[in-house]
Amino acid sequence: xxxxxxTIIIIAVAAILGILLVYYTTRYRYENKFRTWQQEVWQxxxxxxxxxxxxxxxxxxxxxxxxxxxxxAPYLPEFKYDPTEARFIGSPVDLIVFPxxxxxxxxxxxxxxxxxxxxxxxSPQERKIRQLIEDGMVRWELLQRPSEAERQPGT
Numbered sequence: 001x002x003x004x005x006x007t008i009i010i011i012a013v014a015a016i017l018g019i020l021l022v023y024y025t026t027r028y029r030y031e032n033k034f035r036t037w038q039q040e041v042w043q044x045x046x047x048x049x050x051x052x053x054x055x056x057x058x059x060x061x062x063x064x065x066x067x068x069x070x071x072x073a074p075y076l077p078e079f080k081y082d083p084t085e086a087r088f089i090g091s092p093v094d095l096i097v098f099p100x101x102x103x104x105x106x107x108x109x110x111x112x113x114x115x116x117x118x119x120x121x122x123s124p125q126e127r128k129i130r131q132l133i134e135d136g137m138v139r140w141e142l143l144q145r146p147s148e149a150e151r152q153p154g155t
Contacts, residue, residue: 062117070094070114081110092125 069076073095074083085101088094094114100107111133113126122130132138 066114066116069116073112073114086112092129 070090071088073079074081074086079086081097081099082102085099086095086097089096093111095110095112097110097112098106098108099110111129113122113130115121
């Protein structure tokens, strides 16, 4: 009877040890797979973040370069007007040029958009403004405000 009891105890201990061995081996394997996956994901996210930052910096530089070009356009060699006759607006058009203004004899009014880089296309709003100008939908208005003396009653 003692041999049977001892055999059962040995088998039970061996079964428990076997179960523990399988449990810890399986756990170790899955934890390693998880750590490997986690490292790959973190590395991928890090690379994507770096790329996003690089792209954002490049885009920002391009925008700033474009704005700088818009402001400096009257002083560039390609600018065919007198720089003193150009007025920077910025938005929705970049410049308004008054050829002849420096001589006291304005000849025309040129509304100018400055583009640089590869994607030198007009925005939908800029295209609409260009179309309005080409269709002659431009007019002159004078807003005249009363002087301070005229606004004060009893003076």
